[in-house]
Amino acid sequence: METTAARRIAERFSRLPAEQRRVVYEGIRSKGLTLDQFPILPREDAAQDRCHVSYAQLRQWFLWQLDPQSTAYHVSDALKLTGALDVDAVRTSFEALVARHESLRTVFRADADGLAEQVIREDGQLDFSLLDLSLADAGAREAMAREAARRIGNTPFDLTRGPLMRVALIRLAPETHVLVLVMHHIVSDGGSLQIIVDEFAAQYRACVQHEAVVLQPMPIQYADYAVWQRHWLEAGELERQLAYWKTQLGGTQPVLQLPLDHARRPDGRYGAATHRFEVPASLVQGLQKRARHQEGTLFMVLLAGFQVLLGRYSGQEDIRVGVPIANRHRMETEGMVGFFVNTQVLRALVDSRTSLLQVLAQAHEAALGAQMHQDLPFEQLVEALQPERVPGIQPLFQVLFNHQRGDFSGLDGLPGLALEPYGLGAQAAQFDLMLVTDESPDGRLHATFSYAAELFEARTMERMADH
Structure with a gap:
């Protein structure tokens, strides 16, 4: 057209x-x-400072109201910076991000009818702090820094007051700092973190070199997307895509019964623990070759293998795995900070007679179908299918698989600085079990099992990783 x-x-x-x-x-x-x-068009003038939330934000608002102290939906990262750091340039760079992206100066509230709405502040305030530990006892400094970083990452957000992004610098020595970034999921996602990293690097580099930063203008903002999404889905797109998912998932929604090392807690709240490992390069190459032979992707091969593993551990045949999808297939949303990621449920029927190639064929078909029907919000799917609600158990799926291809190489060129990852420690567990695989630009594949620490022992995860 x-x-x-x-x-x-x-x-x-x-x-x-x-x-x-x-x-x-x-x-x-x-x-x-x-x-x-x-x-997607800019919203009307009447909706400039407040408008509908997106469907994904609506569920986050609901979950936050149930448990305002939860940290399960914090998007966070931390880096150790070694070298001459310009603190003012760090602050200025993040202030520029807040000014550029409406999501980072948005808060939430219930309107007169009790419905959630997002309120966009014209002048956003950056939550920035500097904790100087350089004069503390040298032997205790690292432990103090880690405790401070954990505290920053695990301090709950008030969605009604904001700001919903928190930036902190922890100074260990004049040329050693830890940068901590924490956001609430209601305004951000994994794709947004990549955008923030890239734009921060561009802003910081320009600031310390006294140059003008050149970024592409924002065609729309997240609130424009939220209004657009609601208009189109309510006009009929929701029913069309929902019909596909009802056919895919059927009328009954089984709960995956993995053998637990400990009984579930009555309140359903668990801390997250992790087990990390690297997939051998020879195995990665073999998986990629198999993917190409089947006209698929590494994601599809890994998903199929994970579904087989879950089938063997649970003894069940109907395996449902939650898979986050970036949901940034439109040009207007590519460079925007906001909560776009959607969760889809990919199903496989696995029994003792099903070959791995057959499971891979199912994963291939399910992934392609899901891609063609990715606009249906997960919240709407839950509402339509009405699965039995069990306290502490996620509806429709209990295990999540997230395959990522992040590239934070933009940080490598920060003037005068060397960077390395800095662990923030455990947050609340969102799911019983989550497998995250990171495909790096150099072809390496890192995998992490994140699991509910009160349900599984570490040795169980080690055994599962070996399989």
């Missing part, structure tokens, strides 16, 4: 009342047109 015509239709669509939007949507579908052919 010609760009000008698509924009005119999108503008008209955004101004229509709900019942007329449905009529226009049905007309668009009848002509064989799809959602991706119409642009």
